[in-house]
Amino acid sequence: MIKNISNLGDAALYCDFGNEVNKSINSQVIKYFKTIKEKKFEGINNLTPSYNKLIISYDLKKTNFKEVKSFVENINVEDSIDINSKKLEIPVCCHENFSMDIKRLEEILKLSREKILENFLNKEYFCYMTGFIAGMPFLGDLDENMRAQRLETPRVKVPKGSVALTEQFANIYTFESPGGWNILGNTPLDVFDSSKEDKPNLINPGDTVVFKEITLDQYKNYNE
């Protein structure tokens, strides 16, 4: 449930669902997101669900804070709404060509490369949200012993397809971008495809993702 609604500037509503990050709070956020999206309220032009917040942007020429707030307070969000539950397998190659931060992770986590991969691969992760850059999924939760802080100085360019970790989350860089997460491997899959306007994202909030290791040869031949 929404704990508090405030304004973010003069053209957005900031809906706060709490401070913890867990599946149950996030599922609430996604249910609100889906319900509001379907209602097509005049003037609302964007919705941004995240771990535990939902930001509702509106066109100040068409509506205002008071109207949107009252609309949100009065909608009925069915608990039975089906949030996405697609299960996806993502191939990842963790060859040294790709795992740029494996040494750093070994030092911080005090685990061997083998142990890190064993902890990471073949486990189910929940997609909390997508964004920052187009289609980037935020997946969790990593095991307690797999949690590392982001790099002190972010990279100017993280290669497309990089699979990276920070705190309890994993993500995938859908195209080359600056970024500060710890890079563990790379996927040959196109996780974001702007030519598919109706479904540009491979992974959506509510989906479950399992990373499956592939070899360098399999990686190279993947798209052939």
Add this chain to the structure above:
Amino acid sequence: MSSNYLDIIRPGINTTFQDKGRDHLYHIGIPFSGAMDNRNHLIANKLVNNNLDSAVIEFAYQGPHIKYSGEKINCAITGDVIFSIKKKDTEIEGKCYESYQIENGDEINIISTNKSVYGYLALGGEFDVKFQWNSCSINTKANIGSNNGKKLDVGQRINLKNINSNKDIKKTNYINTKIENIRVIKGTNFDYFSEEGKKIFYEKEFTVSKLSDRMGMRLEGPKIENIVNTNIKSEGLIKGVIQVPADGNPIIMLSDHGTIGGYPKIGVVASVDYDRLVQMAPGSKIKFKEINLSDAETLFKLYEMETQNLLSQI
């Protein structure tokens, strides 16, 4: 069949097609994009008898030099821009906010914006370009929009279609006003900052950094101290949000911003001041002034009425 097109002799620094932008896509990570200075985008279209939402060529600092081929067409430039129009046997110094008729072989040379950042070139017709999610706005970061999501390049040819039959020459006396203070509304993490930090934010001057672009405006100046946590759990962003990362230097989200961010939000620029904010060039001094939500709403209403007035007089 006649064909009408532009050849890019010099592309300029950051020249893109922009229109009203694309909405309902934050949740998959795609920002609005669209013209940075909305009012100047609308005026440019009105001056050449286009639909107000039509695409224009947006440029920053140095603009493009283009050669036109085809039937007669109107063009207009808005912003604070130095440019010339070269005709067969004469070259005239162009004036912003006036439309000109150009014909086969004429050239438009946009030399630079003057103490501002963005300028707009509108042509009386449509660019024959690709639309993605109902917009041809180019987002060079995600490579979304027309021109494969890339800025315009030298040697390129841009085709035009549906040339406007209304070729009335139009003019307006608009002056881009500068403002001393950018008005802001308190951010959702305002209390993360020390009393001293809050005071600095509202009382001290900041300088616009060279590292500013369509994604964000970085500011330099006295550091704003955070006493709670320099990171928050990542959450949505909107344009105008002022984030303060660990180094204490504010960053303002602009039209191509990342949709999610994890730095505390000290404030949000009021919508009324967004068009003027984006025109502040590197080196400009910026001061923030706090206003409340209801004042921000009223001021935007007045700004919007003024825009509509301006447009109705053209």
